[in-house]
Amino acid sequence: MVSHHDLSRTFEIKGRDFSKAGSISINIKEILRELGIDPVIVRRVAIASYEAEMNVVMYANKGEMVLRLNPKVIQITLEDEGPGIENIEMAMQEGYTTATDEIREMGFGAGMGLPNIKKNADMFELKSTIGKGTSYNIVFYLNSKGDV
Amino acid sequence: MTLTEVVERLGLHVLTSRGGGDVKVTGGYAGDLLSDVIANSKTGNLWITMQTHQNVLAVVKLKDLAGIVFVNGRQPDEEVIQKANEEHIAVLSTDESAFIISGQLYQLLK
Ligand SMILES: Nc1ncnc2c1ncn2[C@@H]1O[C@H](COP(=O)(O)OP(=O)(O)OP(=O)(O)O)[C@@H](O)[C@H]1O
Ligand SMILES: [Mg+2]
Numbered sequence: 368m369v370s371h372h373d374l375s376r377t378f379e380i381k382g383r384d385f386s387k388a389g390s391i392s393i394n395i396k397e398i399l400r401e402l403g404i405d406p407v408i409v410r411r412v413a414i415a416s417y418e419a420e421m422n423v424v425m426y427a428n429k430g431e432m433v434l435r436l437n438p439k440v441i442q443i444t445l446e447d448e449g450p451g452i453e454n455i456e457m458a459m460q461e462g463y464t465t466a467t468d469e470i471r472e473m474g475f476g477a478g479m480g481l482p483n484i485k486k487n488a489d490m491f492e493l494k495s496t497i498g499k500g501t502s503y504n505i506v507f508y509l510n511s512k513g514d515v
Numbered sequence: 516m517t518l519t520e521v522v523e524r525l526g527l528h529v530l531t532s533r534g535g536g537d538v539k540v541t542g543g544y545a546g547d548l549l550s551d552v553i554a555n556s557k558t559g560n561l562w563i564t565m566q567t568h569q570n571v572l573a574v575v576k577l578k579d580l581a582g583i584v585f586v587n588g589r590q591p592d593e594e595v596i597q598k599a600n601e602e603h604i605a606v607l608s609t610d611e612s613a614f615i616i617s618g619q620l621y622q623l624l625k
Contacts, residue, residue, distance in 0.1 A: 389573025396577060413577050414553055421549075474566045479550035486554075 373437045374402075380423040380430040382449065385473075388424045392417040395434050399441070404509070408441070411487040412507055416443050418480035419503050423447045425470055427500065438509065445503040452495040459485065459493070516540055516624060518581050518605060521561065525619050527584060527607040530591070531599045538605075540581045543620045545613050549574055556580060561620060563613050567591040575604050582606065586613045 376398065378391040396413040400406070416432065423430035427449025435442040452458045459481050466476025485491050490506040518535035521527070529535070541559030546552045547566050552574055556562060562575065562583045567590065575583055582605030585591065589608065599606045609616050 385568075385570055388570055389577065393573060393576050410558075410578075417553055417573070417577055418550065473568055473570065474547050474549045474564075475570075477548040477550045479548070479554060483550055483554045 374398075374435070376434045378432045378434070380420055380432060380445075380447070382423055382426075382428040382430070382447070385424060388421060389417060391432060392420050395443075398434065399436075402436070404441070408507055408509065412441055412443065415484045415487045415491075415505050415507075418483050419443065419445045419505065421475065422480055422501075423449070425466060425475060426450060430500075440509060441507040443503070443505040445505075446500065447502070448500045451497040451499055452493070452501055453497060455493055455495060518561070521620065521623065522607060524623055525609065525616065527609050529605075530585075530596055530608055531604065531606045533600070533603050533605045534607075535582070535605055538581050540624065542624060543617055544580075545617045553578065563617055563620070565589060565613065567595065569595045569598055571595075572599055572602060572604055576602060584609055584616060586611060586616055 380391060392413055395416050396409055399409045399412060427447035430445055430447030432445045457463050461482045462478040464476045464478035470476050484505060488505045489508045492504040495501040517537045518540055521540050522529060522535045539559055540561050541557060543563055544552060544556040544560045545563040547564050552562060556578050558579045559581050561581050563586060565586060567585050571583055585608040588610040
């Protein structure tokens with residue numbers, strides 16, 4: 368049984384800044400590990416937050432990621448200011464990407480990020496407004512059904 | 516098998532101050548797509564790749580990989596090595612291809 372207080376932490380992500388990309392997800396992973404969260408869940412959260420963080424770096428101007436934790440769930444929310452996603456259904460498909468050649472040469476842009484988030488989360492909601500931005504809501508249950 | 520032993524047996528070049536140590540190598544994962552490595556590599560894997568830019572380091576940390584091997588004699592920028600040293604990440608290289616080094620690592624660990 369995990370015992371810890373409710374927690375909420377906010378992180379700012381800079382768009383197009385690859386120099387610090389990934390550091391927020393590493394930070395989140397360390398926080399959860401120190402709280403003694405099940406390592407399997409920590410890994411799933413780390414994968415999902417990394418993919419969300421990288422999408423802000425690759426596509427948006429800036430974003431705010433919030434980690435929330437209570438005895439039942441871990442929640443990662445992300446709001447960004449950016450171009451938005453035209454067709455969410457298409458974006459969710461494996462292999463779909465709008466990444467530039469330059470980004471793809473770095474090994475990003477496989478079109479696997481959003482499917483990775485979906486696979487690892489217990490719940491994943493993606494909303495977007497063209498020309499404004501995109502929001503992610505990613506939830507992980509700390510036990511099988513999310514009840515105490 | 517420890518990373519130090521793997522480095523010796525495969526004749527890998529050590530680019531960072533941390534050459535290996537007794538971290539256990541649980542297997543290998545070869546790939547150049549970061550989302551693929553994030554999704555499919557396992558804790559303690561040695562990552563074999565062509566990608567040498569600094570963003571690979573976050574993947575090593577996030578997935579608790581044993582280290583990273585740059586293939587085909589590829590050399591990273593000095594700042595990548597510097598950052599890896601700060602983060603205590605083992606960065607290695609080989610003149611061999613990903614195919615050869617993966618095969619050798621597989622033989623070694625099987
Ligand atoms: N925050 C965002 N803002 C704008 N577009 C986005 C955002 N997140 C995702 N997208 C769009 O959805 C597509 C698919 O995203 P996904 O993360 O699955 O793949 P990718 O980022 O292209 O490649 P990978 O994640 O494998 O490196 C992106 O190419 C982009 O067009
Ligand atoms: Mg992505």
